Amino acid sequence: MIERIKQGWTPEQIGNRMIYEGAKQRVCQETIYRYIYSKEGMDQELWWYLPLHRKNRTPRRDRKRQKPKFDRDVSILFRPDDVTCGAR
Template sequence: MARVLQRSKATIYRELKRNFFSDECMPKCDGYYGAAAHFMAADRRARQRKLIRHPVLLHAVIDRLKNGWTPEQIGNRMIHEGVRPRVCQETIYRYVYSKEGMAQELWWYLPNHRKARRPKYARKKRPPKFDRDVSILFRPDAAPALPPIQPDPVHKPDRGRCATGWVGDTALARML
């Protein structure tokens, strides 16, 4: 079946296991049915998220976030204390970056204060190498007129020599 559908065997197994229809009243009808699988998937999609279903849990998480706890600390502390129901750190992050969490500006209480979530190993956006004032992208179309360059005078006064042998106005020598 996996070869015909061009899917992994594990994917087919998970689909069958997750959407297997069973009814105690009619045990002969147990099995996988596409229509039943569709209804089960729609039911899972319509189910509210855990933090929205449990307002007491939501308030506990928000209070701890505002007290400076990270989502990892909150989730692990709930496991350690044996709190039921509890949430993992990923659930907390999803709520913080959801529409409801953004309305409460919960991202501000995270350690990095990021408004948008970034994948862990994604490339980090680097700041520009040059300021906007000197960047080639923002230069004017026409350069301002500069005064003409004057030729050097024919007679130059002797300015002396540095320790390195170079003329003093051309290079600077470090005094030892």
């Protein structure tokens, strides 16, 4: 696993490759990230091989929320008559 990280693989790629190959012991991407940012991983400077090269991981609560996909001001009740279905 460490060799693949040093080759430039992301934890997502490593975890999915383990599933694809049918490995007996599988690890999810979160476990790989936790190892990278653990004391052992920091001693080996494994964070440097990640795509963003972040030394400290951003906590989940600090990550930005995505914008809503639909505008909340527009209701389905106010749709035009030509859009309504014929099942009245």
